[in-house]
Amino acid sequence: SIQKIGLLVGSLRAASYSRKVAAEMIRLAPSGLQLEIVEIGDLPLYNEDLEQHTPEPWLRFREAIRAKDGIIFVTPEYNRSIPGLLKNAIDVGSRPSGKSVWNRKPGAVASVTPGGLGAFGANHHLRQAMVFLNVPMMQQPEAYLSNIAACFNDPQSADRARLDKFLEGFLKAYADWVAETTQGRK
Ligand code: FNR
Numbered sequence: 001s002i003q004k005i006g007l008l009v010g011s012l013r014a015a016s017y018s019r020k021v022a023a024e025m026i027r028l029a030p031s032g033l034q035l036e037i038v039e040i041g042d043l044p045l046y047n048e049d050l051e052q053h054t055p056e057p058w059l060r061f062r063e064a065i066r067a068k069d070g071i072i073f074v075t076p077e078y079n080r081s082i083p084g085l086l087k088n089a090i091d092v093g094s095r096p097s098g099k100s101v102w103n104r105k106p107g108a109v110a111s112v113t114p115g116g117l118g119a120f121g122a123n124h125h126l127r128q129a130m131v132f133l134n135v136p137m138m139q140q141p142e143a144y145l146s147n148i149a150a151c152f153n154d155p156q157s158a159d160r161a162r163l164d165k166f167l168e169g170f171l172k173a174y175a176d177w178v179a180e181t182t183q184g185r186k
Contacts, residue, residue, distance in 0.1 A: 006038040006068040010075030010086035017148045018112045022074045038064045040089035065101040070178045073109040080121035102133040106181040110143035118144025138177040
């Protein structure tokens, strides 16, 4: 059966490399995975007071994640952590208490940077939150996507070919991870 997977992109920039990587994932996904970006740019900043009259975008977002069988985060690193944009979406999905939409959804993360350190800090800060939220995050292969500009400046480049090959393997491993972690659930 086809697994519906939500892609969360941690950047709002029109020319975002993270979004380009997400688009490559959609293009390269194995037949068992149906990937779709779930937008997070319209979510009001989390404020518990708003739960009295829950904002429409929060409701829509929570429903969209609930309908997914898994989630893949594609994120840049901001100051060695995840962008506030993405943390806000995680917080919105985690509430009200006891009704988190993240619980037990198999997850994965690809961290993206034009720099050389793979956005490692963002990757692992994200993992810290998802451990608490009971999301089984795929451990291997890790996806630290460094020097990402080279992959998109020239689609014919060896860097791009290497990226695509890596993403294919990453997504295949993730499909297995989803199957493994949801085995026996109805
Ligand atoms: C950055 N950038 C950055 N890069 C990195 O590798 N580690 C970091 O800690 C940071 N910190 C950081 C903070 C802020 C506020 C900005 C705006 C940027 C650079 C970042 O990787 C670069 O702008 C990417 O292109 C952002 O990702 P998108 O928008 O291309 O997906």
